[in-house]
Amino acid sequence: MTATAARADERIADVGVLRRLLVKPEFGALIGAVVIFVFFSIQSDVFRSPAGVANWLDGASTVGLMAVPVAMLMIGGHFDLSAGVQIGTAGLATGIMTTYWGLNVYASLVASLLLMLAIGFVNGYLVTRTGLPSFIITLGMFLGLQGINLGVTKQVTNTVQVSNLDLVPGYHLLKNILGSTVSVAGKPFQIAILWWVLFTALGSWALLKTRFGNWIFATGGDPNASKNVGVPTNRTTIALFMLTSAMAWFVGNTQIVRFGTIQAQVGIGQELIFIVAAVIGGCLLTGGYGSAIGASVGALIFGMTQQGIVYANWNSDWFKLFVGAMLLLAVLANQFVRRFAEQSRR
Amino acid sequence: MIRRTPRWLAAVLVPLLLVTACSSANSVNRPHNKAGGGSGGYKYKIAVVTHGGTGDSFWSIVKAGTQQAGKDMGDSVTYQSDGDPTKQSGLIDAAVNQKPDGLVVSMANPEALKAAVKRAVDAGIPVITINAGEAQSKSYGALTHIGSDETVAGQAVGTELKNQGVKNVICVVQEAGNVSLEQRCAGVKDKLGGTVTNLQVDNNNLPAAQSLILAKLQQDKSIDGVVTLGAQVATKAEAAIAGAGSSAKLATFDLNADVAKAVVDGKMLFAVDQQPFLQGYLAVVMLTQYKANLNVLGGGQPVLTGPTLITKDNAAAVLKLSAGGTR
Incomplete structure (x- = not known):
């Protein structure tokens, strides 16, 4: 072994606090969130009032809960286009098993979880086994589940929705866990917001502090190299798909429990919103880079923008344009900050 | 690396599924009405x-x-x-x-x-x-x-809301670019004589639709009427009105079981059924x-199937049929 060179190694050089902040994937998104919050707060008093905050946090939480596993999957190098429609599958499964087949509500929850894990496993297994892009595999799953959701629902219920879960024994406990509100500053905040914070923390911990997290970054960064050093890339990928499906189970059941009813078309189109939130939050489309907290901040930006447009009393016909422009701006700002950070490191 | 399924998991799950399998208290939706009718032999x-x-x-x-x-x-x-x-x-x-x-x-x-x-x-x-x-x-x-006729139906809603003293209405549009929906809102505006503002939401993301309606109600306290153009959005509007603590009156186009139930409970003013x-x-x-x-019925004149108003008086009877997917 040669002696260590006398001059300082640039890899272990001391880095300033600002630079260390800047290279964090979620940093750009955080700034964006602050800017958007200030912007809409100036436009509307109600937006920054407790009632307003409760409202846009609610919208953000639905996106945010799913954005966390979707971001982890993206860091692992894959997409799940069926993530949105799986929300519907989970809720419909629980609803049909309970209100039509008479199964106990907790048993149906367990059964629908097993079903969702199986769907996630199929996604992951097909992707790892065939080596085809996850984009194509999950696109197939997306279309297939869309048909199953509608077909089964129509077959069983004669309509396109499953309702009346709120009449089932055991519903009230579930409602307390998944769909109740917590009073803060006299205003009702959805409990889903708490779940969102909890799952974001869990996801972030898993990514940054566990061996599984290391495997995710490695698998997404360079699958071949990872395989060569002994990372179980296939198992990691399958686990990530199953994680996404498990979260779809959680969100879908939150929805049917909260409203007592769920529609066959629920979640279609949402899969892209989850990916958008993850990308705003600093995930790279190529994998290997990103953060769970970032994805949640991305969801927060989306929630604030969506509701902010209404609070600002803008014409809602243009709504999608505003959202699109906001998202592009956020991503560009993100890109700029990251490039600046990477240059300043040299 | 393959692990065996833990035995305890099966030991817990299987009895849970079996014991709880068929309690009729849960199957609140098991259908009990089937439209009757014989079968003709036209074979067209x-x-x-x-x-x-x-x-x-x-x-x-x-x-x-x-x-x-x-x-x-x-x-x-x-x-x-x-x-x-x-x-x-x-x-x-x-x-x-x-x-x-x-x-x-x-x-x-x-x-x-x-x-x-x-x-x-x-x-x-x-x-x-x-x-x-x-x-x-x-x-x-x-x-x-x-x-x-969408315009006629819209006017019927406008007239009824005006009778109830409603002046400032949001008209919730759930499909962008659907001409009939715009006609309904325009019909409402014709007869209301007050303000009608359209609000665009997405039928595939109903929780978001609920938050958007809630946001609108929080922002403009003078809104005293909400008109939804589809039954699925109507129930979300009901929740939004409750959430905002608003006293806005709610009316909807189209019908389903949830809407009929809300009309029975007095949470919704009426539903227009075509x-x-x-x-x-x-x-x-x-x-x-x-x-x-x-x-040819009526010698080829258009046959109108609506608008009929579902109000507190007839909602209970319609509710029963709604569950079978025919109303």
């Missing part, structure tokens, strides 16, 4: 091509109507739909190629379907238009039109009778 082939979205509760009732009529008449009925006018036009051509005895078409975008409908008429197939496209129906060569089941059912029956007996 009727093709139905609509613009309805596949997951839309309204169109699932229209479809149920066509199928029930098929059963009652002894016809074989096929149902296809696509919201994209180009694709719908393709579906019509495909149906015509199979030489049906009759064709039922809904024309949300009449211009785009003109050529395809004319091809059907030229091929000697009797055509009935339903739901949308009343103005063009006759000139394209259809026997008759069965539907409800009786979609009849649009599907009558179209098939009328084509059958035309084919068998050359009958």
Whole structure:
């Protein structure tokens, strides 16, 4: 072994606090969130009032809960286009098993979880086994589940929705866990917001502090190299798909429990919103880079923008344009900050 | 690395699933009504091509109507739909190629379907238009039109809300670019005499629709009326009004079980029903009778299936039927 060179190694050089902040994937998104919050707060008093905050946090939480596993999957190098429609599958499964087949509500929850894990496993297994892009595999799953959701629902219920879960024994406990509100500053905040914070923390911990997290970054960064050093890339990928499906189970059941009813078309189109939130939050489309907290901040930006447009009393016909422009701006700002950070490191 | 399934998991799950399997208290939705009807022996082939979205509760009732009529008449009925006018036009051509005895078409975008409908008429197939496209129906060569006039329905809502003293209304539009929906809002505006603001939401993301309506109600406290254009959005609007602590009155177009329940409970003022089941059912029956007996109801005048108002007085009876997917 040669002696260590006398001059300082640039890899272990001391880095300033600002630079260390800047290279964090979620940093750009955080700034964006602050800017958007200030912007809409100036436009509307109600937006920054407790009632307003409760409202846009609610919208953000639905996106945010799913954005966390979707971001982890993206860091692992894959997409799940069926993530949105799986929300519907989970809720419909629980609803049909309970209100039509008479199964106990907790048993149906367990059964629908097993079903969702199986769907996630199929996604992951097909992707790892065939080596085809996850984009194509999950696109197939997306279309297939869309048909199953509608077909089964129509077959069983004669309509396109499953309702009346709120009449089932055991519903009230579930409602307390998944769909109740917590009073803060006299205003009702959805409990889903708490779940969102909890799952974001869990996801972030898993990514940054566990061996599984290391495997995710490695698998997404360079699958071949990872395989060569002994990372179980296939198992990691399958686990990530199953994680996404498990979260779809959680969100879908939150929805049917909260409203007592769920529609066959629920979640279609949402899969892209989850990916958008993850990308705003600093995930790279190529994998290997990103953060769970970032994805949640991305969801927060989306929630604030969506509701902010209404609070600002803008014409809602243009709504999608505003959202699109906001998202592009956020991503560009993100890109700029990251490039600046990477240059300043040299 | 393969691990065996932990035994304890199975030991917990299997009894849980078995013991709890069939308690009837849970199956609150098990259907108890089935529309009756005998079966005729006409044996015609009727093709139905609509613009309805596949997951839309309204169109699932229209479809149920066509199928029930098929059963009652002894016809074989096929149902296809696509919201994209180009694709719908393709579906019509495909149906015509199979030489049906009759064709039922809904024309949300009449211009785009003109050529395809004319091809059907030229091929000697009797055509009935339903739901949308009343103005063009006759000139394209259809026997008759069965539907409800959107503007008239909107005006009925506007009049009723005005009677209730409502002045500032938001009209919640759940599908961008659907002409009928815009006509409904315009109809409401005609007769209300107050302010009507349209609010755009997404039918595929109903929780977000609820938050958007809530946001609007929080922002503008003077809103005292909410009109929704579809039954699924209506129940979310109900929750939004409660969430905002607003006293706004709620009325909706179209009906489902949840809406009927809300009207019974007094949480919703009324629902306008254009009786979609009849649009599907009558179209098939009328084509059958035309084919068998050359009958045309009203000599080809448009047949109106609505608007009928579902209020507290009749909602309970309708609620029972709603669960079976026919109202």
